[in-house]
Amino acid sequence: xxxxxxxxxxxxxxxxxxxxxxxxxxxxxxxxxxxxxxxxxxxxxxxxxxxxxxxxxxxxxxxxxxxxxxxxxxxxxxxxxxxxxxxxxxxxxxxxxxxxxxxxxxxxxxxxxxxxxxxxxxxxxxxxxxxxxxxxxxxxxxxxxxxxxxxxxxxxxxxxxxxxxxxxxxxxxxxxxxxxxxxxxxxxxxxxxxxxxxxxxxxxxxxxxxxxxxxxxxxxxxxxxxxxxxxxxxxxxxxxxxxxxxxxxxxxxxxxxxxxxxxxxxxxxxxxxxxxxxxxxxxxxxxxxxxxxxxxxxxxxxxxxxxxxxxxxxxxxxxxxxxxxxxxxxxxxxxxxxxxxxxxxxxxxxxxxxxxxxxxxxxxxxxxxxxxxxxxxxxxxxxxxxxxxxxxxxxxxxxxxxxxxxxxxxxxxxxxxxxxxxxxxxxxxxxxxxxxxxxxxxxxxxxxxxxxxxxxxxxxxxxxxxxxxxxxxxxxxxxxxxxxxxxxxxxxxxxxxxxxxxxxxxxxxxxxxxxxxxxxxxxxxxxxxxxxxxxxxxxxxxxxxxxxxxxxxxxxxxxxxxxxxxxxxxxxxxx
Amino acid sequence: xxxxxxxxxxxxxxxxxxxxxxxxxxxxxxxxxxxxxxxxxxxxxxxxxxxxxxxxxxxxxxxxxxxxxxxxxxxxxxxxxxxxxxxxxxxxxxxxxxxxxxxxxxxxxxxxxxxxxxxxxxxxxxxxxxxxxxxxxxxxxxxxxxxxxxxxxxxxxxxxxxx
Numbered sequence: 001x002x003x004x005x006x007x008x009x010x011x012x013x014x015x016x017x018x019x020x021x022x023x024x025x026x027x028x029x030x031x032x033x034x035x036x037x038x039x040x041x042x043x044x045x046x047x048x049x050x051x052x053x054x055x056x057x058x059x060x061x062x063x064x065x066x067x068x069x070x071x072x073x074x075x076x077x078x079x080x081x082x083x084x085x086x087x088x089x090x091x092x093x094x095x096x097x098x099x100x101x102x103x104x105x106x107x108x109x110x111x112x113x114x115x116x117x118x119x120x121x122x123x124x125x126x127x128x129x130x131x132x133x134x135x136x137x138x139x140x141x142x143x144x145x146x147x148x149x150x151x152x153x154x155x156x157x158x159x160x161x162x163x164x165x166x167x168x169x170x171x172x173x174x175x176x177x178x179x180x181x182x183x184x185x186x187x188x189x190x191x192x193x194x195x196x197x198x199x200x201x202x203x204x205x206x207x208x209x210x211x212x213x214x215x216x217x218x219x220x221x222x223x224x225x226x227x228x229x230x231x232x233x234x235x236x237x238x239x240x241x242x243x244x245x246x247x248x249x250x251x252x253x254x255x256x257x258x259x260x261x262x263x264x265x266x267x268x269x270x271x272x273x274x275x276x277x278x279x280x281x282x283x284x285x286x287x288x289x290x291x292x293x294x295x296x297x298x299x300x301x302x303x304x305x306x307x308x309x310x311x312x313x314x315x316x317x318x319x320x321x322x323x324x325x326x327x328x329x330x331x332x333x334x335x336x337x338x339x340x341x342x343x344x345x346x347x348x349x350x351x352x353x354x355x356x357x358x359x360x361x362x363x364x365x366x367x368x369x370x371x372x373x374x375x376x377x378x379x380x381x382x383x384x385x386x387x388x389x390x391x392x393x394x395x396x397x398x399x400x401x402x403x404x405x406x407x408x409x410x411x412x413x414x415x416x417x418x419x420x421x422x423x424x425x426x427x428x429x430x431x432x433x434x435x436x437x438x439x440x441x442x443x444x445x446x447x448x449x450x451x452x453x454x455x456x457x458x459x460x461x462x463x464x465x466x467x468x469x470x471x472x473x474x475x476x477x478x479x480x481x482x483x484x485x486x487x488x489x490x491x492x493x494x495x496x497x498x499x500x501x502x503x504x505x506x507x508x509x510x511x512x513x514x515x516x517x518x519x520x521x522x523x524x525x526x527x528x529x530x531x532x533x534x535x536x537x538x539x540x541x542x543x544x545x546x547x548x549x550x551x552x553x554x555x556x557x558x559x560x561x562x563x564x565x566x567x568x569x570x571x572x573x574x575x
Numbered sequence: 576x577x578x579x580x581x582x583x584x585x586x587x588x589x590x591x592x593x594x595x596x597x598x599x600x601x602x603x604x605x606x607x608x609x610x611x612x613x614x615x616x617x618x619x620x621x622x623x624x625x626x627x628x629x630x631x632x633x634x635x636x637x638x639x640x641x642x643x644x645x646x647x648x649x650x651x652x653x654x655x656x657x658x659x660x661x662x663x664x665x666x667x668x669x670x671x672x673x674x675x676x677x678x679x680x681x682x683x684x685x686x687x688x689x690x691x692x693x694x695x696x697x698x699x700x701x702x703x704x705x706x707x708x709x710x711x712x713x714x715x716x717x718x719x720x721x722x723x724x725x726x727x728x729x730x731x732x733x734x735x736x737x738x
Contacts, residue, residue, distance in 0.1 A: 123589060128600050132643040135588070152643065185738060186585055186646040310637035313630070 010139045010170035011036035014103070017146040018047050020178040023074050025050055025065065025437055027058040031078025032118060033105025036170040050437060050466060053458035055082050057430035059089020059102065060456065064431030066098050067417045068392055069438045070223060072153050075102040080118030083164075084125065088424060091129035093160040095421025096244060097221055099153040100160035101146075102126075108168040109137060122164040131159030139172040144179055151182040156189025157308040158221055189307065193324035193332060201279075201303045201320045202336040208277035209348035210299075210355075211237040214260065214289075217244030217420070218282015218306060218326045225249070225413045227330035228281065234337050236349060238356055240268035242283050244420040247410035252389075257356060258365075261289040262557050263402040266364035266566055267356055269557065272297055273564040274355070280304040282326040285315040286421070295562030305329045364555045364568060365406055373548045374523050376400060376475045379530075380407035383445060383473060386530050391443040392417060392435045396428035396452030399481035402553045404447040426455030429472065433459055436468040443471070443534065450476040450544075451500055460513035463540050471533050472542040474506055477549045485552045510542035521546045577606070578632050579651040579658055579728040581736055582621040582639060586612050590644040594621065597642065603627065603635050607660075607725030618646065618738065624726045646738055655731035661698065661724040662706045663688075667717045668695040676713065683709045694719060 008016065014037050018026065027050045030038045041049050052058040055077045062073025073093075077086050083104040093100045107116040123133050132152050134145050142165070149161040205211065213235075219228050225248045232239050232255055239249050240260040249256055258265030260272055269291075272278070278300040283289070290296045296316060304311075304318040305326055312321040322329050367377045380403050383391070393408050394417040395401040401418055410416045417435060419427040432446040453474055463470060475481075483498040510517030516539045520529045526545070533541040554569040584590050591610060598605050606624040613620050625635060632650065639648045651658075668676050669692075676695055680687055685699035699709055703726060710721070730736070 124592065127589075127593060127596055184643070187643050308641070310634065310641055312637075314634060317630075 006176045007173050008176040009036070009040075009173045010142055010165070011040035013139070013142050013174075013176050014146070014165070014170065015040045015044060015047060016176060017143050017178055018074065021146070021150050023047055023072075026074045026076050027052055027061040027065070027434065028076030029055050029058055029078065029082060031082050031105060033079035033082075033107060033167045034076060034170070036167065037076065037103075037105070037165075049076070051462065052430065053461050054456065055085035056089050056426065057433075057456050057459045057462065059086045059100065060092065060424075060427050060430035061434035061437070061459070061462075062100055063089060063093045063098050063427075064394055064417050064434030065438045066093070066100060067431070068414050068435040070414065072099040072101050072150055073434065075100060077102070078105045078118065079107055079122070080120045082118075083122045084120055087126060087129065088426075090126055090160045090162065092419050092422045092424040092427060094129045094131070096217060096419065097158050098160065099158035101149045101153050102160060102162045104162060104164050105170075106135070106164045106166040109166045110168070112166065122162065126162045129160070130162050131157075133162040133164065135164045136166070136169050139169050140174045142169060143176060147179045148182050148184070152187065156187075190309075190323045191325045191328055193305065193322040193329035195332070197320060197322045198329065198332050198336060201322060202333060202340055204277055204301055204303060204320055205235065205279060205337070206340050206343040207345070208237070208275075209345055210274060210276045210352045211235070211279070211349070212271050212275035212277070212300075213237050213239040213279045213281065214242070214272065214283055215239065215245045215248055215281040216242040216283025219245055219248040220413045222282065222307070222325050222327040223413075224282070224327035224330050227327055227334060230334050231330050231337070234334060234341060235344065237279075238271055238353070240264065240271065242286070242289055242420075243405055243418070245283060246405060246416045247413045250411040251409035252411055257360070259405055260563075261286075262291070263406065263553050263555065266362050266555055266568070267359035269563040269566055270359045271356055273562065275300050278302045280306075280318070281330070282306060284311045287315070290315060291557045291563045291565075292560055295564070297563075362568070364566070367551075367569070371548065372523055374520065374526060374545050376403050376477070376545070376547045376551055377407050378523060379473060379475060379526055379545050379547070380404055380447065382527050382530055383447070384408045386527070386534055387443050387445065391415070391445045392432075392439065394418065394428045394431040394435060394444070394446045396448045396455075397423045397425045398449055398452060398483075399477075399485065399551075399553050400447050400449045400452075400475040402482075403475070408447075425452040428452060429456050430459045430462075432470045432472075433463055433466075433468050436470050437466065445471045445473055447473045447475065449481060450474055450478065450503055450506070451480045454504070457509070460510070460515060460540070464514045467538075469536070469538050469540045472510075472540070474542060474544045475547050476503075476506065476544050477547045477551065478503065479549060482553070488552070489558070506542055506544035510540070515540040515542060517542050517544065519544045519546065576628070576632075576652075577624065577626050579656065579726060580623045580625060580636065580639070581649045581651055581728055582623070582645055583613070583647040583736060583738060584619050584621060584642075585644045585646065586617050586619040587644055590619065593642050593644055594623070594639065597638055598625075601634070601638060603631065609725040609727055622726055622728050647736055649730075649736050651728045651730060654734060656728055657731060658702055658726050658728040659700050660703050660706055660726050661700050662709070663696060663698055663722045664710070664713075664718065665694055665696045665720040666713060667693060667719055669693055672714075672717065679709070679712055683712075685709070
């Protein structure tokens with residue numbers, strides 16, 4: 001570092017701070033309030049700016065980037081509509097605890113509160129959907145605030161942080177010093193778990209007769225997959241993952257009983273319902289997991305490991321809470337368990353596995369493999385086969401999301417990228433763009449439906465501009481499938497506004513954006529089409545699969561039902 | 576059950592709205608909320624009176640602790656504590672009512688702090704129920720205006736909430 005004082009303008013401080021923070025990509029869209037910043041970005045090439053076509057796309061792209069890499073996603077938008085457009089993306093990241101740092105331009109400080117052109121109270125509007133936000137009122141606070149923003153986004157329970165920067169602050173100058181460390185007296189997240197609680201947990205876990213491990217997105221966020229595998233292998237217990245936790249434990253392993261929850265497997269949900277000890281790891285007892293709370297795990301004593309104290313006993317009262325970073329807690333817990341393995345009741349465990357195998361025998365994910373009309377599940381299975389389970393798979397929201405979760409067997413963390421908490425349609429395409437930006441050599445597939453896809457379709461332009469050859473798997477059933485499914489089940493087949501009339505020709509649509517479009521209408525053609533699309537390594541391919549309109553996602557726990565009250569596909573309903 | 580929750584928080588713009596926003600977003604009750612800087616100008620002390628089951632109060636304190644501007648959270652109900660509230664009340668006071676009001680103010684250990692020919696302005700401090708009792712004791716028709724500060728609370732004994 002040079003000794004001489006370096007005087008920089010706010011916009012230059014912004015760019016320098018990003019470099020010093022190690023940021024390589026910024027997803028953004030320019031506008032009046034951020035023009036100084038865009039000018040500073042123009043005259044450098046260390047931080048690459050990715051120009052999206054809508055600010056929602058910027059937030060989702062940065063989000064996908066963050067989920068795939070574990071690094072913070074960075075967004076730059078202008079004031080007013082720039083930031084309001086980004087709100088859906090910020091809320092999406094917030095619900096899934098994804099670290100984003102969102103920079104928004106603001107009108108000059110002297111105009112704040114005057115209803116100036118493109119003015120909006122960005123800090124006020126985003127407050128309920130960020131981990132924290134800042135308004136920078138003085139250029140001398142800019143570098144320190146940026147440092148804090150990255151620190152807050154990445155530490156503890158991660159989440160999005162917004163930094164609102166008035167235009168005059170980006171023009172004013174001061175000495176540039178990027179702080180080495182951040183000290184905040186009001187923010188000191190726990191890292192290590194309490195040793196006494198870890199010992200209590202180990203004792204309870206070893207004493208289990210019908211144990212179940214239930215792990216979620218927290219394992220992926222803290223990069224604790226290896227610790228989780230070790231934990232599960234030491235014990236020999238069955239493990240289920242939440243939608244957000246898929247890939248943290250290899251789906252191909254025999255101890256994995258599939259996803260749990262509303263569209264989880266029969267064996268996972270029955271295992272939850274009948275277990276006597278539940279080990280919840282980096283999961284938050286979401287309503288789509290628990291079903292009716294009164295009937296949730298009625299016989300279980302519960303250990304809960306989570307970095308966020310407010311997640312503990314929020315929905316379900318737990319017996320042994322451990323607050324701390326999942327990676328650290330699991331490492332400590334594994335060390336204790338290694339010495340206590342002999343206390344495991346192996347006879348009871350064998351009987352429990354026997355019971356689980358009986359449940360597995362129902363083959364709850366079976367579907368009609370002889371159908372001439374394309375079954376969406378088949379497309380996902382073929383995608384898995386042809387990509388050797390190695391692809392990054394993003395999704396939108398609805399039936400296709402559930403089928404991707406059920407049928408693409410994720411063996412590695414950070415490969416499954418979907419909006420679990422907020423359930424944001426339009427997430428998949430921009431998220432895939434962000435992933436491909438991070439890993440240009442990897443296969444990135446966006447599994448989507450015709451309703452979700454068009455919500456952020458404009459990002460096809462971004463994919464062309466930055467040469468991002470992702471593969472879009474459009475499971476086109478000409479319905480908002482999940483809405484249609486609920487209307488079929490719970491509204492006596494009154495398909496109110498769930499039919500997508502006047503759909504575009506997706507092949508021509510892809511072509512009009514400069515990409516390759518394909519349409520597949522028969523099961524027999526699915527494999528060749530996928531092979532062909534995957535072989536076109538340098539082209540974005542949109543494959544429009546015309547799928548069975550009446551296919552539903554099974555099994556299913558209806559709203560208000562317990563985990564043991566699953567519906568199977570009609571032909572296979574259990575007695 | 577009614578709880579008095581005390582916070583120390585950064586004296587920064589927007590900190591109050593984070594607390595207020597948290598209560599409305601999560602459907603927690605606020606009976607009263609007071610806030611002012613402490614002897615350290617960078618720190619504000621807030622007192623929130625709320626009601627809820629033990630589980631809800633636990634969530635309230637955890638969620639408050641999660642806010643980045645909040646430095647410390649204490650539930651005063653966990654120990655012996657003192658609560659006080661200030662009320663300023665303007666009463667129509669003419670003829671024989673003037674003497675009657677004065678006597679009542681003495682009984683409640685209040686003070687008359689402003690006088691006109693037709694009205695008294697009275698200051699009373701105490702726990703909320705004492706202020707309620709005073710309001711009940713005066714002729715409702717005589718109340719011209721009333722303002723209450725909301726509850727401030729502090730623990731008894733040597734215990735102190737400090738950074």
